[in-house]
Amino acid sequence: MKNKGQYVKRIYAQDKNFDFNAMFYRYIEEKGWDIYELYIDVQTGTTAKRESLQRMIEDAEEKKFDVILAKELSRLARNGELSYKIKNLCENKGIHIITLDNAINTLTGNTNMFVLYAWMYEQESQHTSNRVKETLRTRAKKGLFKGSIPPYGYYLKDGKLYIRNDHTPNVVRRIYNEYLNGCGRDSIAKRLFNEGVPTPAEVAGKKNAGDKWNESTIKFILTNPHYVGDLVLGRETTVSVTNKKRKKVSRKDQIIHRNTHEAIISREVFNTVQEQLQLRSSKFPAPEKHLFTNILYCADCGKGMWYRKNRKGYICGNYARHGKKACSSHIVKEEFLKETILTDIKKLEAEINKEEYVKQLEAKNKKSKSWFSKKMNWKLLWKVNRSSKTSIN
Structure with a gap:
């Protein structure tokens, strides 16, 4: 990587007494790289809770940077599944991963320990989770x-x-x-x-x-x-x-x-x-499924439509569950939907058949023209040959 290559740094404020900024900036300055963006997640845990991590993954998918820099692999992910997801994404997009503890550096080809470190950090997270659960159980007792x-x-x-x-x-x-x-x-x-x-x-x-x-x-x-x-x-x-x-x-x-x-x-x-x-x-029996179950959606609120046997049609699920404050009481009859769809299918079938018919006519016309052209050429040749024989006699 040359100078001015876009570069991403991740900082996690888990140790307030440690100046991560100085470490990262010193490393970047030595390499002569530019920072694309800082992705900071104070809260650890699942991907859903780490908004910056989600944003970093989205930016990686769009190849907005060239390198991801982290203090260690656990700052990116503390479970194997997420670690492999980031690793595969970076490999597919041509993005490098570097950790400042020298465990991972894809620029130099140092990736042999990736699986081992991912497993170690997942085990560490599991042990931490078990300790927290035990503490809560002690408190509960x-x-x-x-x-x-x-x-x-x-x-x-x-x-x-x-x-x-x-x-x-x-x-x-x-x-x-x-x-x-x-x-x-x-x-x-x-x-x-x-x-x-x-x-x-x-x-x-x-x-x-x-x-x-x-x-x-x-x-x-x-x-x-x-x-x-x-x-x-x-x-x-x-x-x-x-x-x-x-x-x-x-x-x-x-x-x-x-x-x-x-x-x-x-x-x-x-x-x-x-x-x-x-x-x-x-x-209560299992809910009865109908032809358009999980297919129809309310045009007003976007929620799924629910079938009601007594009304022989579908009503807005939002209205059914929460009442008129959530949506209106409009209904779509099942028979009306069937007739509408069958009519559309017949129209489509007619249009398809019409197009086929036109194509068949064009093919026949082309074949007739070819046959007529061959016949005219044969007659012309016959006349020429006959005329030649007459002149010789």
Whole structure:
């Protein structure tokens, strides 16, 4: 690489006492290179949480720079899958990777240890994850709530749960009462949304929190044992450090402390709701699929259209789930869709047949012209030959 080659530097402020800037700038100055952009991620973890890493990958795909510089490979990725993804991307785009610990330098062909370092950093991340989980379990065994966000209706203080002094505890009670009175989870969610009740995500102040209540949110509240005053921790865990999908933990491995905080729902009500959840779920058949399921989308809001047997057509899924506040109640009849599509297919078939017919006519015409031309040439030749014989006689 000559001077003025575009260059990318990545900085991670994980050690505030270490001046990464001086190290990178000194290296760049020695090489005589230019900096294209600094990609800085203070937060580590999954790719989705690291916006700068995502942006760097997108820029690499467009070949906006020539080299990626990192303090070490773990600053780029701490799992093998992501490491190989970046490595393959750089190889395909002709981009080099250099780490300042001299482990990786594709400019000099030093790539033999890439797989080993990727594996080592993934193992390190897994060990760190295990230590964090064990710390949280130790905290849970002491009867302290381990999460940073308390259940809806509670607030957290010194690791203990306390009932909030606002509308949220009454919303929890309302959800339980309406469900016991025969209301479905979807209908409860729809009413809360149309009444403008803030969602748990909004109350918690989460970034990009939605204003729509969903069936899954209602179910989570209806099955959360914290509302009877019990502290139940470790109900779910991640599959691994590289797979953030969550799996349920068996009840014998969960940490349960009874009566650790004030209850919002009585045990009797909670247990009755669990029975109802079991009973209702076993009665509902699998949703019936129709011809245009997962194909139609609402022209107004862009959400999928849902089939309704009683209306013999498709309505906006956003309206079906959240009501008129989310979208309008328009419907598209299934028979109308079938007729429209069949009509279009017949028109297309007619146009195709018409084009074929024209092509066949042109081919026949061309063949006729060729035959007529040959016949005229044969007659002309016959006349010439006859004329020659007559003149000789």
